[in-house]
Amino acid sequence: MTNILIVGVGGQGTLLASRVLGAIAAIEGKDCKLSEVHGMSQRGGSVVTHVRIGDNIAAPLVTPGEADFILAFEKLEALRWGYYLRKDGKLLVNDQEIMPMPVITGAMAYPDGIYAKLAEEGRDTVVVDGLKLAAEAGNTKAVNVVMIGALCAIEGVKYEVALEAVRRSVPAKLLAVNEKALVAGYKSVGK
Amino acid sequence: MNKLMLTNEAVARGAYEAGVKVVSSYPGTPSTEITEFVAKYPEVYSEWAPNEKVATEVAVGASIAGVRSMCCMKHVGVNVAADPLFTAAYTGVNGGMVLVVADDPAMHSSQNEQDSRFYARSAHVPMLEPADSAEAKEFTKKAFALSEEYDTPVMLRLTTRVAHSQSFVELEDRKEFAPKYFEKNISKYVMMPAMARKRHLVVEAREDKLAADVNNSEFNRVEWRSKKLGIVTAGAVYQYVKEATDASIFKVGIVYPLAIDAIRKFASEVDDLLIVEELEPFIENQLKAHGVKCHGKEIFGKQGEYSSASIREKLYGIKTPAPVAEVPARPPVMCAGCPHRGVFYVLHKLGITVSGDIGCYTLGAQAPLSAVDMCVCMGASIGMAHGFDKADSPLKRKMVAVIGDSTFIHSGITNVINAVYNKGTSTTIILDNSITGMTGHQDNPATGKTIKGEPTNKLDLEALLKAIGVDSVVVVDAYDLAAVEKAVKEETAREGVSVIIARRPCALLTKKYPPAFTVNSDKCRYCKACLRIGCPAIENIGGKVRINKELCVACGVCTQLCKFSAIEEGVK
Ligand SMILES: Cc1ncc(C[n+]2csc(CCOP(=O)(O)OP(=O)(O)O)c2C)c(N)n1
Ligand code: SF4
Ligand code: SF4
Numbered sequence: 001m002t003n004i005l006i007v008g009v010g011g012q013g014t015l016l017a018s019r020v021l022g023a024i025a026a027i028e029g030k031d032c033k034l035s036e037v038h039g040m041s042q043r044g045g046s047v048v049t050h051v052r053i054g055d056n057i058a059a060p061l062v063t064p065g066e067a068d069f070i071l072a073f074e075k076l077e078a079l080r081w082g083y084y085l086r087k088d089g090k091l092l093v094n095d096q097e098i099m100p101m102p103v104i105t106g107a108m109a110y111p112d113g114i115y116a117k118l119a120e121e122g123r124d125t126v127v128v129d130g131l132k133l134a135a136e137a138g139n140t141k142a143v144n145v146v147m148i149g150a151l152c153a154i155e156g157v158k159y160e161v162a163l164e165a166v167r168r169s170v171p172a173k174l175l176a177v178n179e180k181a182l183v184a185g186y187k188s189v190g191k
Numbered sequence: 192m193n194k195l196m197l198t199n200e201a202v203a204r205g206a207y208e209a210g211v212k213v214v215s216s217y218p219g220t221p222s223t224e225i226t227e228f229v230a231k232y233p234e235v236y237s238e239w240a241p242n243e244k245v246a247t248e249v250a251v252g253a254s255i256a257g258v259r260s261m262c263c264m265k266h267v268g269v270n271v272a273a274d275p276l277f278t279a280a281y282t283g284v285n286g287g288m289v290l291v292v293a294d295d296p297a298m299h300s301s302q303n304e305q306d307s308r309f310y311a312r313s314a315h316v317p318m319l320e321p322a323d324s325a326e327a328k329e330f331t332k333k334a335f336a337l338s339e340e341y342d343t344p345v346m347l348r349l350t351t352r353v354a355h356s357q358s359f360v361e362l363e364d365r366k367e368f369a370p371k372y373f374e375k376n377i378s379k380y381v382m383m384p385a386m387a388r389k390r391h392l393v394v395e396a397r398e399d400k401l402a403a404d405v406n407n408s409e410f411n412r413v414e415w416r417s418k419k420l421g422i423v424t425a426g427a428v429y430q431y432v433k434e435a436t437d438a439s440i441f442k443v444g445i446v447y448p449l450a451i452d453a454i455r456k457f458a459s460e461v462d463d464l465l466i467v468e469e470l471e472p473f474i475e476n477q478l479k480a481h482g483v484k485c486h487g488k489e490i491f492g493k494q495g496e497y498s499s500a501s502i503r504e505k506l507y508g509i510k511t512p513a514p515v516a517e518v519p520a521r522p523p524v525m526c527a528g529c530p531h532r533g534v535f536y537v538l539h540k541l542g543i544t545v546s547g548d549i550g551c552y553t554l555g556a557q558a559p560l561s562a563v564d565m566c567v568c569m570g571a572s573i574g575m576a577h578g579f580d581k582a583d584s585p586l587k588r589k590m591v592a593v594i595g596d597s598t599f600i601h602s603g604i605t606n607v608i609n610a611v612y613n614k615g616t617s618t619t620i621i622l623d624n625s626i627t628g629m630t631g632h633q634d635n636p637a638t639g640k641t642i643k644g645e646p647t648n649k650l651d652l653e654a655l656l657k658a659i660g661v662d663s664v665v666v667v668d669a670y671d672l673a674a675v676e677k678a679v680k681e682e683t684a685r686e687g688v689s690v691i692i693a694r695r696p697c698a699l700l701t702k703k704y705p706p707a708f709t710v711n712s713d714k715c716r717y718c719k720a721c722l723r724i725g726c727p728a729i730e731n732i733g734g735k736v737r738i739n740k741e742l743c744v745a746c747g748v749c750t751q752l753c754k755f756s757a758i759e760e761g762v763k
Binding site for chain 2: 009010031034037039040042043059060061064080083099100101102103104109110111117
C-alpha cells in the first residue's frame with residue numbers, strides 16, 4: 001500500500017495531480033482510492049487530496065503519520081501537512097511561496113526558514129523548483145505535472161507509464177506542455 | 192470495463208445505465224458534478240433548474256409522465272425541495288424517481304451540518320446510502336427499481352467523502368425503457384384533502400411493508416469478524432470502521448427504513464453493540480426506541496467527520512501525530528480580480544451594514560474587507576434587509592443586501608416582490624458575474640446558456656426588476672469603484688426599493704488577461720492602501736509591496752486605491 005498526500009493552494013491543480021496518480025494505478029492494475037477537494041477551499045484555500053494505491057483499500061483517507069509521500073505544491077503547505085508523513089517517508093516540495101490572506105493583511109508573518117523547520121521535524125525533504133521548470137516547459141500552471149514527474153522518478157514509475165497517465169488526464173491541446181513538464185520533473189531529482 | 196470514477200460520476204453513470212430520461216438539478220457542493228456528468232450523456236435530458244424546488248417538481252412531473260427521472264442537490268437544497276418531496280411521497284411515482292442528496296459533515300462548503308436522513312423519515316420515503324463509487328453506481332440503478340416496485344420516490348444519500356472520492360467502477364450498458372402511459376387517476380395524482388387522506392393510508396402501508404422487507408434487504412449486509420464488538424454503520428464511516436477495528440459489522444445500505452429486526456439479531460450475536468454514524472444519532476435513537484441495547488454518540492459526538500484515525504483513538508486510545516508547526520491559516524479567498532472585491536471595499540469604506548447571501552461573495556466577510564454582517568441561506572439577504580426596514584432599525588438606511596445572480600434567481604426574486612408589494616425601503620446589490628461561481632461555474636438563466644452550452648433566451652434582470660415594480664434600477668461596472676460608491680450613496684438615500692446591478696464577469700471566465708500590473712518602487716511610499724482590498728496577488732514582503740504576476744489578472748481595481756499612481760499597467 002502506498003499512501004500519498006497532495007497538498008497545496010486551491011487553484012494549483014492538486015486535483016489533476018491526483019488523477020494522474022489514479023491513472024498510473026489503473027495502468028499498473030492496482031486498486032486505488034482518491035479523496036478530492038471541490039468547492040469552497042478551491043478558492044485559494046489550503047487543499048489536501050488523499051491518494052491510496054495498493055490492494056483492497058477501504059478508507060479513501062490517509063492517516064496522519066502514515067503517508068509514504070507528501071507532494072507539497074507550496075512551502076507553507078508542506079509545513080502545515082508535514083505531520084502526515086511517516087518516519088521514513090519523503091516530502092517533495094515545490095520551492096514556491098504563496099502568501100495566505102492573514103499574511104497579506106499583516107496579521108501574521110510568512111514563516112522563515114521552512115526547510116530548516118522541516119529538517120528539525122525530521123522530514124526527509126526533496127526540494128524541486130517546480131515553478132521555474134513549469135515556466136520553462138511553457139506554462140507555469142504545469143507545476144503539478146512537474147511534481148508528479150519528480151514523485152514518479154523517486155518511486156521508480158516507468159516514464160512511459162507516467163506519460164500515458166498524463167495523456168489520459170489532460171486535454172489533448174495541453175499535452176505537449178505537460179509532457180515537457182513531466183520530463184523536467186523526472187530530471188529534477190537527479191535520476 | 193473498469194474505470195476509476197468520482198462517486199458523483201458513478202451516480203450519473205448508474206442513472207444512465209438505469210435508463211433515466213430526465214434529470215433536473217440545482218448545483219450545490221458536494222452534489223454538483225453528478226448533473227454535470229449526466230449532461231455528457233446525449234440519451235438523457237438534463238438541465239439546471241433555478242432552484243431545488245423546481246428541479247424536484249420537474250422530476251416529479253417526468254416520473255408521472257412515465258419515465259425514470261432524477262434530481263440532485265446538496266443537503267440544504269432539500270429544505271427548498273421539501274414541499275414537492277413530501278407530497279410526491281403521497282402520489283408515488285409512475286416512472287422511477289430518485290432524489291440524490293449530498294450531506295456535508297464538517298461543513299467543507301456549507302452553512303450548516305444538517306442530517307438529511309431525517310427527511311427520509313419525515314417524508315416516509317426510503318433512503319439508500321452507498322459507501323464508495325462502485326456501490327454508488329449499483330445503488331443508484333437499484334434505487335429506480337425500488338422506486339417503481341414500492342411506488343415511491345427514493346432518496347440516495349451521499350456525504351462529501353463519498354461524493355468526492357474515487358474508486359474503480361465496472362461499467363455496464365444502458366437499458367432503455369419504453370415510457371409507461373400516464374393514465375388519468377385523480378385519486379393518486381391530485382392531492383387534495385379527500386384523496387390525500389386515502390393516500391396517507393397507502394403511504395403508511397407502504398412504509399410498514401418496506402420496514403418489514405428491509406430485514407432481508409440486499410442493501411444491508413453483515414461482515415463477521417470478532418464477536419466481542421458489533422458495529423452498525425453506513426457510508427464512508429463503514430470504510431473507516433472496517434480499517435480501524437476488527438469488530439463484526441452490520442453495514443446498513445438502506446438507512447431508512449432501518450432493518451430493526453435484522454440488527455436486533457446481529458446484536459444478539461455480539462457482546463456489545465456500537466453505532467458509528469456521523470452527525471445525528473439517527474440509527475442509534477431508532478434502535479434504542481425499539482429496545483435494542485446500543486451506544487455510540489457518547490463516544491463519537493455529533494460534529495464533523497470521522498476517520499479511521501479518529502475511530503481508533505476514540506475506541507482504543509491510539510493516537511496519531513498531530514500538527515507540529517504553528518502556521519498561518521490559509522482560508523479560502525476571492526480570486527485575484529474577482530469583481531465582488533471592489534464592491535465590498537466600497538461598502539466597508541462607507542461603513543454600510545451588509546445583509547449577505549451565499550456564494551463566492553460570502554468570503555467578503557473576512558478581513559480585510561470585513562464587509563458582510565449576516566448570512567443565513569440562499570435568497571435571505573433581501574428579506575433580512577426588508578426585516579431591518581420594517582423593524583425600524585436605526586441601521587436601515589445604512590444597509591444594503593448583497594446577492595449573486597444565481598442566488599437572486601434561486602430565491603431572491605420573491606424577496607424583491609415582497610419588499611415592493613409591502614412598500615419597503617431597501618437597496619439590493621446584485622453581484623452579476625454572469626455565472627454560478629462558488630459551485631464551480633455553472634450556467635444559469637441569466638447567462639443565456641443551458642447546461643449543455645447551447646444558447647437559450649437570457650433572463651433580462653433589468654426588465655424583470657422593472658416589471659416587479661422596483662423604484663430604481665441602476666447598472667454599474669463592478670470594477671469602477673467611483674461608480675459603485677456613487678450608486679450606493681444615491682440608492683441608499685432613496686425612498687422605496689432600489690436595486691444596483693454591479694456587473695462584471697467572474698475573473699475565471701476568461702483565460703487570457705492583459706499583462707500583470709506592477710508596483711513602481713520609485714513611486715510607492717509603502718502606505719499600504721492597496722492592501723485594503725485583500726487581493727491575493729498583492730504581497731507585502733519585507734517592507735515592500737509587490738504584485739505576484741502569476742496571480743494578477745490586471746483588473747485595475749488596486750490602482751484606484753493608490754494615491755501615488757505607483758501601480759502601473761504591465762508591459763507585454
Ligand atoms: C439551497 C442551497 N442550494 C445550493 C447551495 C450551494 N450554493 C452555494 S453558493 C451557490 C451559488 C452562488 O452563485 P451566485 O449567487 O451567482 O454567486 P457567485 O458564487 O457566482 O459569486 C450555490 C448554488 C446552497 N448553499 N443552498
Ligand atoms: S470564482 Fe469568480 S466569482 Fe468566485 S471568487 Fe473567483 S472571480 Fe470571484
Ligand atoms: S490589478 Fe490589482 S487588484 Fe487586480 S488582480 Fe492585479 S493586483 Fe489584484
